[in-house]
Amino acid sequence: xxxxxxxxxxxxxxxxxxxxxxxxxxxxxxxxxxxxxxxxxxxxxxxxxxxxxxxxxxxxxxxxxxxxxxxxxxxxxxxxxxxxxxxxxxxxxxxxxxxxxxxxxxxxxxxxxxxxxxxxxxxxxxxxxxxx
Amino acid sequence: xxxxxxxxxxxxxxxxxxxxxxxxxxxxxxxxxxxxxxxxxxxxxxxxxxxxxxxxxxxxxxxxxxxxxxxxxxxxxxxxxxxxxxxxxxxxxxxxxxxxxxxxxxxxxxxxxxxxxxxxxxxxxxxxxxxxxxxxxxxxxxxxxxxxxxxxxxxxxxxxxxxxxxxxxxxxxxxxxxxxxxxxxxxxxxxxxxxxxxxxxxxxxxxxxxxxxxxxxxxxxxxxxxxxxxxxxxxxxxxxxxxxxxxxxxxxxxxxxxxxxxxxxxxxxxxxxxxxxxxxxxxxxxxxxxxxxxxxxxxxxxxxxxxxxxxxxxxxxxxxxxxxxxxxxxxxxxxxxxxxxxxxxxxxxxxxxxxxxxxxxxxxxxxxxxxxxxxxxxxxxxxxxxxxxxxxxxxxxxxxxxxxxxxxxxxxxxxxxxxxxxxxxxxxxxxxxxxxxxxxxxxxxxxxxxxxxxxxxxxxxxxxxxxxxxxxxxxxxxxxxxxxxxxxxxxxxxxxxxxxxxxxxxxxxxxxxxxxxxxxxxxxxxxxxxxxxxxxxxxxxxxxxxxxxxxxxxxxxxxxxxxxxxxxxxxxxxxxxxxxxxxxxxxxxxxxxxxxxxxxxxxxxxxxxxxxxxxxxxxxxxxxxxxxxxxx
Numbered sequence: 112x113x114x115x116x117x118x119x120x121x122x123x124x125x126x127x128x129x130x131x132x133x134x135x136x137x138x139x140x141x142x143x144x145x146x147x148x149x150x151x152x153x154x155x156x157x158x159x160x161x162x163x164x165x166x167x168x169x170x171x172x173x174x175x176x177x178x179x180x181x182x183x184x185x186x187x188x189x190x191x192x193x194x195x196x197x198x199x200x201x202x203x204x205x206x207x208x209x210x211x212x213x214x215x216x217x218x219x220x221x222x223x224x225x226x227x228x229x230x231x232x233x234x235x236x237x238x239x240x241x242x243x
Numbered sequence: 244x245x246x247x248x249x250x251x252x253x254x255x256x257x258x259x260x261x262x263x264x265x266x267x268x269x270x271x272x273x274x275x276x277x278x279x280x281x282x283x284x285x286x287x288x289x290x291x292x293x294x295x296x297x298x299x300x301x302x303x304x305x306x307x308x309x310x311x312x313x314x315x316x317x318x319x320x321x322x323x324x325x326x327x328x329x330x331x332x333x334x335x336x337x338x339x340x341x342x343x344x345x346x347x348x349x350x351x352x353x354x355x356x357x358x359x360x361x362x363x364x365x366x367x368x369x370x371x372x373x374x375x376x377x378x379x380x381x382x383x384x385x386x387x388x389x390x391x392x393x394x395x396x397x398x399x400x401x402x403x404x405x406x407x408x409x410x411x412x413x414x415x416x417x418x419x420x421x422x423x424x425x426x427x428x429x430x431x432x433x434x435x436x437x438x439x440x441x442x443x444x445x446x447x448x449x450x451x452x453x454x455x456x457x458x459x460x461x462x463x464x465x466x467x468x469x470x471x472x473x474x475x476x477x478x479x480x481x482x483x484x485x486x487x488x489x490x491x492x493x494x495x496x497x498x499x500x501x502x503x504x505x506x507x508x509x510x511x512x513x514x515x516x517x518x519x520x521x522x523x524x525x526x527x528x529x530x531x532x533x534x535x536x537x538x539x540x541x542x543x544x545x546x547x548x549x550x551x552x553x554x555x556x557x558x559x560x561x562x563x564x565x566x567x568x569x570x571x572x573x574x575x576x577x578x579x580x581x582x583x584x585x586x587x588x589x590x591x592x593x594x595x596x597x598x599x600x601x602x603x604x605x606x607x608x609x610x611x612x613x614x615x616x617x618x619x620x621x622x623x624x625x626x627x628x629x630x631x632x633x634x635x636x637x638x639x640x641x642x643x644x645x646x647x648x649x650x651x652x653x654x655x656x657x658x659x660x661x662x663x664x665x666x667x668x669x670x671x672x673x674x675x676x677x678x679x680x681x682x683x684x685x686x687x688x689x690x691x692x693x694x695x696x697x698x699x700x701x702x703x704x705x706x707x708x709x710x711x712x713x714x715x716x717x718x719x720x721x722x723x724x725x726x727x728x729x730x731x732x733x734x735x736x737x738x739x740x741x742x743x744x745x746x747x748x749x750x751x752x753x754x755x756x757x758x759x760x761x762x763x764x765x766x767x768x769x770x771x772x773x774x775x776x777x778x779x780x781x782x783x784x785x786x787x788x789x790x791x792x793x794x795x796x797x798x799x800x801x802x803x804x805x806x807x808x809x810x811x812x813x814x815x816x817x818x819x820x821x822x823x824x825x826x827x828x829x830x831x832x833x834x835x836x837x838x839x840x841x842x843x844x845x846x847x848x849x850x851x852x853x854x855x856x857x858x859x860x861x862x863x864x865x866x867x868x869x870x871x872x873x874x875x
């Protein structure tokens with residue numbers, strides 16, 4: 112089996128670690144030193160510029176629901192990485208890894224990785240992650 | 244032989260003739276060619292360019308205490324909650340730190356073939372930024388401010404120097420370090436193929452104590468094509484449309500985050516001109532970084548914290564009306580500035596509807612400006628008229644003089660109603676509606692304006708003759724081919740404020756509900772309140788549509804200041820909401836008015852809005868009183 116060239120590996124690593132093109136400051140809005148996991152159902156997908164939003168409804172232990180608003184890359188950047196309107200759909204059960212908002216009690220978060228739990232389809236922004 | 248000689252001679256003559264017919268070499272007026280597409284190089288200021296600086300990280304910025312307080316209380320989440328900020332483009336004072344590729348094109352005069360301007364497009368900007376090289380003067384101080392500003396350029400050797408004014412309020416770092424609408428940006432662009440070097444300097448009299456000089460490098464990218472950027476603002480969480488996230492002074496828990504993470508002394512992280520010089524390093528190395536991330540209670544003391552006191556200490560200058568200036572706003576709507584309060588008018592085939600009349604002492608110049616608009620500024624190719632009937636009759640009849648058909652007063656403030664009498668007595672005041680002028684609309688305002696002026700025994704000719712009491716009042720017919728609607732803004736500056744919307748021109752005369760460069764003169768004794776004022780600004784924003792990326796579209800003419808759009812009003816609204824929340828917190832703690840004033844809750848906004856004598860004190864008192872009365 113032919114092994115990928117060193118240059119290709121480096122290029123792939125560089126590409127996958129390219130920061131999301133920030134319009135506002137992600138570092139200022141979200142606490143990037145913390146990571147949370149959100150498990151719920153996708154209720155809205157808004158792919159747009161400057162940033163996209165995924166709305167995930169999470170059922171609490173008492174049966175009530177809470178809506179999380181997960182902010183991600185611009186629509187064009189998602190598209191370049193193979194995420195379009197059909198990648199994740201309303202009704203999909205998803206697990207989202209995200210940075211929480213700096214504002215206490217906020218249900219806003221910054222997308223790091225999303226996985227559809229039924230078939231494992233995922234997208235991630237960390238080094239080594241991409242569309243799977 | 245003769246034949247050969249003749250042929251040689253003929254050939255020589257033809258050669259000379261062809262040489263003589265060649266055009267003279269074009270005059271070179273551009274020592275370097277900046278045209279092409281350019282890709283940014285991400286080799287410096289990584290946090291500025293990608294994730295954004297941590298809150299409280301002001302390293303390398305010569306900011307003053309007012310800027311520091313403003314940034315200390317800033318919450319970046321506001322860029323998400325405000326639909327007017329989501330798609331806000333960068334100004335030239337920050338743009339080179341963005342991750343935008345750019346394209347530069349030439350604008351060439353088709354007759355002289357000389358370079359007259361460069362057009363610069365960035366990926367994430369609303370339109371093209373034009374750098375005028377033809378020596379044109381700067382626009383009026385009352386002209387619209389934009390994200391790109393107004394730019395002129397001149398070559399200094401092999402360097403293009405660009406000066407940009409008329410900018411909207413923006414930022415120099417994406418953690419709340421603001422730039423004022425008074426800022427100027429100077430750029431120097433030079434070429435070292437394939438690199439384009441930009442040195443950009445922000446000069447901000449309100450928030451910086453020294454020019455802020457930064458640089459960025461682009462690389463030529465001939466095949467790069469800027470992608471479209473359909474930026475779509477959204478109310479991303481229902482119910483948050485009017486929320487302005489911010490921290491109360493002393494409550495931001497993140498101000499030591501940067502120092503802690505970078506192991507940098509907090510004094511250096513707080514920035515300031517002193518920390519930029521090599522001499523400071525000797526001191527910096529003796530200071531320890533924060534041992535942990537904690538909430539600090541900053542103290543603000545420098546000159547920028549005394550703007551209001553300095554303004555109060557000044558004797559108000561006598562009003563001068565020697566620079567009364569007419570400006571086109573949009574469609575058939577114009578501004579007459581410099582006559583006290585701003586005067587807005589619709590001018591066309593049906594005559595003139597005038598919103599406010601300025602100060603009495605300026606009336607002669609105002610009438611001259613109306614004539615000037617009528618004669619020179621009115622678009623000649625489009626006769627503005629009320630209806631198809633008007634198009635075929637009125638519009639084809641030339642008026643020897645402009646006819647002022649009515650005045651609409653936005654409030655009873657003297658610099659808005661002072662000219663009522665002089666305008667009414669002028670031969671230009673020619674009423675519409677009835678043969679008996681006393682039956683026609685003459686001077687129109689909300690009923691509360693008339694009542695207050697009668698109660699204060701204002702001269703009869705100043706007092707509105709016609710009033711309305713409803714939420715909205717629409718003039719009985721189209722005027723200059725558009726609906727004219729008057730909206731009551733209850734309990735804003737007073738209880739009788741109106742804004743006037745010229746529908747087809749899409750321009751709104753806002754009166755003193757919105758002053759682009761000064762605090763609103765809320766008068767609690769006349770029924771004004773901070774809550775009503777913020778409601779009025781929200782309503783103005785809701786009535787408006789921006790053209791693209793939080794710019795243009797509906798024009799909003801303030802009671803004082805420059806022609807604006809919804810983004811400017813949004814900034815103004817945000818400022819008042821922050822001040823309201825701060826004073827509300829003080830009221831909740833039981834602080835007295837004197838204590839609230841001493842705490843300077845507006846200190847970080849005073850350099851921009853509090854430069855008028857007494858303006859800050861009046862605002863703080865009005866907000867305090869209206870919140871106290873609401874609490875009762």
